[in-house]
Amino acid sequence: MNKELRILVVEDTPQDMALINHELRKTGLRFRSRRVESREAFLHELEHHSPDIILSDHGVPGFDGFAALAEARNRCPAAPFIFVTGAPRDEAARQTLHTGADDYVLKSHLNLLGPAVERALREASTRANRSQLEVALQNAEEQLHLLTEELKEHATFMLDNEGRIASWNPGAEEMLGYEPNEILDRPLGDIFVPEADGGPQQLLDLAAREGRAGSAISLARKSGEPKRVNATIIALRGQSRNQRGFFCVLHDSARCRNAPSQIKEHVARLVADRGEMEKFTHAIALDLQLPLRDIETCSELMMKSAGGQLDQKNHNFLVTIQKSAHRMSRLIDDLFTFSRIGQVQMYHLTLSLKDIAKEVIHDLRNETEGRNIEWVLGNLPEVVGDSVMLWQAMTNLISNALKFTRTKEHARIEVGAKDTNREHVVFVRDNGVGFDQQCAERLFGVFQRLHTQEFEGTGVGLANVRRIIERHGGKVWAEGTPGEGATFYFSLPKPASNAA
Numbered sequence: 001m002n003k004e005l006r007i008l009v010v011e012d013t014p015q016d017m018a019l020i021n022h023e024l025r026k027t028g029l030r031f032r033s034r035r036v037e038s039r040e041a042f043l044h045e046l047e048h049h050s051p052d053i054i055l056s057d058h059g060v061p062g063f064d065g066f067a068a069l070a071e072a073r074n075r076c077p078a079a080p081f082i083f084v085t086g087a088p089r090d091e092a093a094r095q096t097l098h099t100g101a102d103d104y105v106l107k108s109h110l111n112l113l114g115p116a117v118e119r120a121l122r123e124a125s126t127r128a129n130r131s132q133l134e135v136a137l138q139n140a141e142e143q144l145h146l147l148t149e150e151l152k153e154h155a156t157f158m159l160d161n162e163g164r165i166a167s168w169n170p171g172a173e174e175m176l177g178y179e180p181n182e183i184l185d186r187p188l189g190d191i192f193v194p195e196a197d198g199g200p201q202q203l204l205d206l207a208a209r210e211g212r213a214g215s216a217i218s219l220a221r222k223s224g225e226p227k228r229v230n231a232t233i234i235a236l237r238g239q240s241r242n243q244r245g246f247f248c249v250l251h252d253s254a255r256c257r258n259a260p261s262q263i264k265e266h267v268a269r270l271v272a273d274r275g276e277m278e279k280f281t282h283a284i285a286l287d288l289q290l291p292l293r294d295i296e297t298c299s300e301l302m303m304k305s306a307g308g309q310l311d312q313k314n315h316n317f318l319v320t321i322q323k324s325a326h327r328m329s330r331l332i333d334d335l336f337t338f339s340r341i342g343q344v345q346m347y348h349l350t351l352s353l354k355d356i357a358k359e360v361i362h363d364l365r366n367e368t369e370g371r372n373i374e375w376v377l378g379n380l381p382e383v384v385g386d387s388v389m390l391w392q393a394m395t396n397l398i399s400n401a402l403k404f405t406r407t408k409e410h411a412r413i414e415v416g417a418k419d420t421n422r423e424h425v426v427f428v429r430d431n432g433v434g435f436d437q438q439c440a441e442r443l444f445g446v447f448q449r450l451h452t453q454e455f456e457g458t459g460v461g462l463a464n465v466r467r468i469i470e471r472h473g474g475k476v477w478a479e480g481t482p483g484e485g486a487t488f489y490f491s492l493p494k495p496a497s498n499a500a
Contacts, residue, residue: 005031005121008045010056010068011084012037019110020055020084027114039063039071046075053117053124058085069099078128080120084113115304119297155229155250161243163188163204166346168473175229175250177222180473181422181493185348185384188248193218193226207233207246219250296325346386346471353380353390353426357415360395367402372409378416381424383492385472393468396461397428397488404432404486423474423494429487435480443478465490 007024011017017035024031034049036042037060045051054072056065069081083104102120105113155171164187168180176183176191183191188200206213214232221227230251236244299321307315357380383390398415405411414429435443444466466476469490480486 003030005029005052006049007031007033007117008042008049008051008054008079009033009035009084010037010042010054010060010063010065011035012057012060016057016084016107019107020113023110023113024117027118029114029117037061037063039067042068043071043075046072050076051079053121054079054081055084055113055117056081058083058087066099069101073100078124080117080124082113082116082120084110112301115297115301118300122296157248159188159204159233159246159248160346161245163200163246164348166245166348167471172250175221176219176227179422179493181495182222184473184493191219193220203231203233204246207235208243211235295321299325346389348384349387350382350384351387351390352382353394353417353424356387356391356394357398360391360398363395364399364402367399371406371411373402373405374410374412376412376414376416378414380415380417380426381419383424384495385492389468389471393465393490394428396465397490400461400488401428401430401432401486404434405430406432408432423491425489425491427487427489429485431485434482434484434486435478436482437480444476462488 009017009020011020014035017033021033024033034045034051036045039062042063054068054076056068058065060068065083065085072079072081080102083101084107085104086107102123103116105116155175156169157165157172158167160166164185165183166185168178168183173179178191188204192200203213203215203217212232212234214230216228217231218226218228219231232249232251234247234249236247299318303318303322307318310318354377357377361375361377394415398413401413402411405413408431412431415427416429417424417426419425444462462476465488469476469492473493474491476488476490478486478488
C-alpha cells in the first residue's frame, strides 16, 4: 500500500505491542501505530486521529475488546476491527463471529497478522467503493429519469451550485445558438433577458428550497434575439441530501412539433447511454467482489504458507489464479471509474496540459525502468477543464502508449498538439504494435480490446477517455497501422474569449 496507515491497538502489554509492530513491518506495510489501554484513551484516538484499522486484545483490564468494538462500530464504522488474542482458537473464532469483528489472529500465530490486515483493508475499500458506486448509479438513474420525463422539450443542461453552466446538450445549442465552448462555465444570468418578475437567482433559490422551480422566461439567443421558453429547474441532491447542482430543461413545444427527427435522435442517445449503464449495473449485480476477495486471500495465504512445497506445475497454477484475481480487481476499479465520470461535478479551471503530461510521465516512471524510450513533448496548450478528469485521460493514453511499445527495442512516444480556430487538438503518438484502421471505432467502447492475448488490459480505459473528453465538449478518434504504431487524438473547445 502507498499510503501510511494509522493503526490503533488496544493492548495492555508493551511486549505484545512490540511483537505486533514487528510482524506488521515484516509484511512491508507503511504504518504508524498507537497503543491504548483505557476507554478514555481509545475514544480520544477515535475522535482526534481516526484510524484506518483497529487491532484489539480480548481482555484488557477495565476495558475489554468487545467494548472497544462496540465503540468503534458506533464512532468509526468504516474502520476494520481485528481481534489479536491469546484465547483458544475455537473460542476466538466463536467470539469474533458473534460480535461482528472483521477477523481474529491468535497471538501464537502473529505471522498471519499482516495478511489479515491487508485482507481487512481490501474488504473495507471494496465496501466503500460499492457504497460510492451505488450512489453514482442512483444519481445516474435520477438524471436519466428526469431527462426522459422532460424529453418533449429536450434542450437540457446542468448547472453547478453557483449557477454556472456545466454541460450543454445539442438541443440547447440549437435553441439558443451557443456552442459549448461559448457557454460553458458562464453564469445562467448571462443569457437571461431582464424582466420585472425576477431573474435567474430567484428561480435557483426556489429550486434549492422546493426541489423544483418553473417559469416562463425570456433568454437571449447568441444573435441577440430574445427567445421565450418555459424553464424547469430541478435541484440535484445526493444520498446525503447535499445539493450537487441543478438540472435545467427548456420547453419549446413549437420546435418539438417541427423536429420529430431530432427527438428520435435524442431518444437514441438516451437509449445508448442507458444501455451502457445497464451493462455496468449487470456486472456489479454479479457481485464479483465477494468471490474475488476469497480467491485473492486464499491464493496469497497458500503461496506464503505452502508455495515452497509445491511442484512447478502446481506453483504455476497458483500464480495463474493470483494473476487472474488481480486482473479482475483492476477491472472492477476501472468499471467504478467509468460509472463515476458521468456523474461527478466538473470544475472548470485553466490548466497546463504540458504540466499534466509531465506529471503523468513522472508517475509512470516505474513502468519505464530498463526500457529505451524516447519521449517527445511538444508545445501543449493551456485549456479550460477539470484537472482530475484530464489527468485521468492523459494517464490512460500515455500508459497505453507505454504498454503497446513494450515489444520495441527503441520506443518513441510523442505528446503534442495542434490548434484550429475553435479548438485544441491533442495527440499521443507511438511506434508500437498499432491496429487495423477498420477497427478504430471499436477502440473507445466498453470492453472493446483489439490485442486480447499479447497485452493486459480491461477494455475500459479508452472508454473513460471518451467520456471525459465528451464531458468537456470535445471528441476522440484514433489512427493506426499494424506494426507501425498508433495516434490517439482528442479535441477540447477553446474558451469563447480565445476562439477566433
